[in-house]
Amino acid sequence: MQTPLPSLAELTESAHVVSLPMRVKFRGVTERETLILRGPAGWAEFGPFPEYDDGEASRWLSAAVEAGWQGFPQPLRNSVPVNATVPAVDAGRVPEVLSGFDGIPAVKVKVAEPGQELADDIARVRAVREVLPEAAVRVDANGGWSVEEALEALPALAEFGLEYAEQPVMTIDGLAQVRAELRRRGVPVLIAADESVRKETDPLLVSRSGAADLIVVKVAPLGGVRRALDIVASAGLPAVVSSALDSSVGIRAGVALAAALPELPYACGLGTVSLMNGDVTEDSLKPAGGAIEVRDVSVKPELLERYAASAERVDWWLERLARVHKVLSSSNTV
Template identity: 40%
Template structure:
């Protein structure tokens, strides 16, 4: 990794509006290259090897020209964390004006999951409902949920393995989306997703950047949705660039998760259910971490760079 990139390193801590999969403070490393600011933000518990594609993506974003874009505005969905209070859910729904679909986190308690879905439906009756399970269920549990949940646009990673997804697909007509199955694979090109997955969930950092993600799209030849990994506005904008560079994009993308942060380095608004690609300039005021945390991230980047 070029020293000139490290010389621009800034690290920020972004508080969330609500607990999101156990996260209340999102630490993010940013650095700048010839083509703008880039983000490196693997979650704190990730080992260096799992961080490698995230760093490859950040280096690509900083040092490579942007791809050809088929659109400059990207349709997005709302994202509802695993909340159970009606008032709190209402506040989150209101963060996403004009969106036509909501992705709802489920998988911990069936009764609470169904109540959460019903609450969103009551607030936005015309919006499609998607659910994200993060691989938590058995085939039987996923089947039981789908029999109780009403109309679902798609179910994201209901079970952990390809074999389980293939078995579930035999039991349901609901579209199945593969997320962790792809981005946590040792070799995502070696996966046989035939009869297991209908749609690919694409997150640009964990998949190693836009060029590699396009190679995966061309390899698997499935419809796609672009989503985020709870990134800052810098990472989100690069996800928007990925979405803009995909010729056929049938579904709204999960790129509005910045609205779950109470502070960010830039503001990317939703207008009429869409977000614009904008190459934002970050504002670091009041967000930078301690010297100790900065060194932790710098060392993490240097260790990870040795694996590329």
């Protein structure tokens, strides 16, 4: 069922812009700005990164409308397994970062950071393996390597027993080349597609191209839980549910997706609230014993006030909300 788009006035009336401090720099930021909304079905989050244009951000608003004005599908499980995330920190900081997670079954390690070398990535992954010798380890390059660089890096990192490599190169053709060449060389690293799913006009192109072994799906960039479920079903590939550096409100949507998938073969990247020093709830959706319980989030007005963004940034977000609402309204889809 399609959710009617609420009026801009209704959205604005419930809007709260917050700036949440990070424990470690992630995606180049130390404060995560996002917009929290309240609809009749519950709390919702609209937090596309500042560099995203209004067309791309419109999918994030669709996801927020689903969460706040329609609600989520019925869950098939009561909890979802969650991985830890290690940003592109120095290897010496890996134990500190991992100390924010409890009993996690898998770790995603950021690699290919601008200004760093392959040696930095190897040292970081080695440090993770030393701290958690039994955990599954996956790396995420966010498309930061060329094909040649990926084919140098992944065989070197494979010695640590990688579960998979997420978006080693940016293009779908590049992913297909890397995947084929790794198979030819006998390097046992699976390829996961993230940006090639959520940033493409056709999110199924990566599966039709044979460019990946699995896909990474995120609720907000794909336009909501139900649309993400449809994409996974049509792709015919195993899926990993991940987040977009959300507050617990946004993580709740990711948990809803993971809970509704018929199969969930991999731990999910939904533990990123553990990278923050602030949240909009006193009972954050953080993993305990390697999993997150499927439950609703109770937002506290005093925390919305404590982490309220500056007046200038509030105006920026409300102006953006108005532009994106216009885009979504003209498309007649939510």
